[in-house]
Amino acid sequence: MxxxxxxxxxxxxxxxxxxxxxxxxxxxxxxxxxxxxxxxxxxxxxxxxxxxxxxxxxxxxxxxxYRLIVAGGGLVLNEKEEVLFIYRGDKWDLPKGRIEKGEKIEEAAVREVEEECGIENVTIERFLINTYHLFIQDGEKRLKETYWYLMRSNYKGKLKPQEEEGITDVCFKNENEIEEALQNTYANIKLVYENYFEKKK
Structure with a gap:
């Protein structure tokens, strides 16, 4: 499917x-x-x-x-099992971005997480899920395929949103805060979180 x-x-x-x-x-x-x-x-x-x-x-x-655009992203957990979220375009989102030439998808996913959130010591635990969405950009039909990974970080410093990418906030959220954030996010992000949550049980 x-x-x-x-x-x-x-x-x-x-x-x-x-x-x-x-x-x-x-x-x-x-x-x-x-x-x-x-x-x-x-x-x-x-x-x-x-x-x-x-x-x-x-x-x-x-x-x-559609022209295929490949991206990588992460559902990042800290030592409290909280999840790292970014706020962009009036919605809560998970950090992700496009793969660069010569880059492996796992490398792109970690790099984008670190760049968008100002975080360090990010490691991949396992692959989660692929998500897909169709859109038009610059008059071109595009299919974005995002590879999502479960990641961890023990970073204790201050998080810094990548403002030039339109990100205005970045923070770790606990389960109650996650439920609230999922009321104002994208369908693909709900899929990623549901995939993680189901396997966590």
């Missing part, structure tokens, strides 16, 4: 007919993808299932339409 977001609304590409959400189901081979995107952007649809008989082949078809 692939879950791709358009303005926080999911396109769920799946080989299963089991539905967890009350979204309409379409056959992938019968849809016009651009029409589907338009319906999601204009609130005609709040989400959709695309039933696929060959999921990797159909996923490749989507990737032909």
């Amino acid at each position: 692939y879950k791709v977001f358009v303005n926080d609304k999911p396109i769920i590409l799946t080989t299963s007919i089991k539905k967890e959400e009350d979204f309409p189901v379409y056959l992938f081979k019968n849809i016009v993808f651009e029409e589907l995107i338009y319906k999601l952007k204009t609130d005609v649809l709040s989400g959709v299932y695309l039933f696929s008989t060959n999921i990797e082949e159909d996923w490749s078809e989507i990737k032909k339409i």
